Amino acid sequence: MKRVKILVGVLGLAALCAAQGCVPILIAGVAAGAAAGTVSYVSNELRVAHEVSVERAWDAGHAAMKELEFKVLSPESYKDGTGGLIRGRNAKDQPVTIQIIRQTEKLTEIRVRVGTMNTAANRDVAQLLYNTMKSRL
Numbered sequence: 001m002k003r004v005k006i007l008v009g010v011l012g013l014a015a016l017c018a019a020q021g022c023v024p025i026l027i028a029g030v031a032a033g034a035a036a037g038t039v040s041y042v043s044n045e046l047r048v049a050h051e052v053s054v055e056r057a058w059d060a061g062h063a064a065m066k067e068l069e070f071k072v073l074s075p076e077s078y079k080d081g082t083g084g085l086i087r088g089r090n091a092k093d094q095p096v097t098i099q100i101i102r103q104t105e106k107l108t109e110i111r112v113r114v115g116t117m118n119t120a121a122n123r124d125v126a127q128l129l130y131n132t133m134k135s136r137l
Contacts, residue, residue: 039130044118046126049109052137054083054100057108060136061086061098067132070096083108090114090125098133 039048050057058079065072065088076087079100086098092115099111112130115122 044113046112046130050137051106052108054102054108057100058084060133063136064129064133
């Protein structure tokens with residue numbers, strides 16, 4: 001809970017700083033937070049930044065989906081130079097998404113969502129998927 005409060009404070013300060021035009025400080029703050037790899041939840045979505053390329057995060061996401069035997073919906077998945085989205089379904093036929101967002105060349109935000117409702121069970125599966133993915137980053 002303490003990490004979440006710190007993250008909320010940092011994000012608030014970053015938003016204020018961005019509004020005032022202090023971009024270098026904002027980038028430094030995001031990079032410092034990414035080095036720590038702090039996981040946060042926004043509604044039903046796990047969010048974390050890693051010092052990793054989009055390509056490596058993409059490969060790790062696909063490998064984690066395969067390991068957990070989630071069905072990847074290839075026509076609905078895509079990747080480009082700014083990030084990507086991996087869509088799939090789990091055994092309960094719930095939607096599973098891994099969103100990859102390029103922040104810098106070596107900093108990538110990863111968002112994992114399972115199901116449509118913000119439940120402890122969905123957050124647990126999202127955490128499992130992220131942990132499986134993280135072991136490959």
